Amino acid sequence: MRLTRIGFTGLLLLALTAGCSSLKTSTDYVPGTDFGGFKTFSFAEGAKPRNPVARRSIEYAVALALEGRGFKQMEKGGDLTVFGHFIADTRTQIDSYGYSMTGWYGWGWSAVAPADVRVIPVGTLLLDLVDAKSNKLVWRAMVQDDISTTIEPEEREKKAIRIAKELFAGFPPVPK
16 A cells, blocks of 8 residues: 655654653554544554553544544444554664773873764654554554653643644645
8 A cells, every 4th residue: 555645743642751752653544545534533542552541541632633634433333433553662862972081191192982872762653543454554643752761641632632633734735
């Protein structure tokens, strides 16, 4: 299936980092899809997160975003089935602090670069919207960010809601 990229929005759903954000998002859809025929949605289980509370928070945020776009949530049998796939990974960050000269009593000078090496947990969420009648993918969102273990649950949920609203701001896509 050929998906068309419609852009990066710069938000994340999984974590809040102090300072700069590593948030990456994108959305894709299948050209020619008649999104006007979709009025309802329901959730189905995709790849499970390590934290079951995360699934509840994300489903809540996605439901709010879709309902804000005029869609109605159904327990089962919606026009669209929403799958959330959670992927955990890591990335390595190396911070260097410039060069300095060292030596012993004036002998054996060398240049060194002090550095910190950190392994950072990264989470990726794929949100797939599947046409329930044809069982074909029609829209996908990807959200990736560093996973924070220090963020409070209330703040995590607020962030999920804010990002879900941003992801679905252009949904359904308007044909060009």
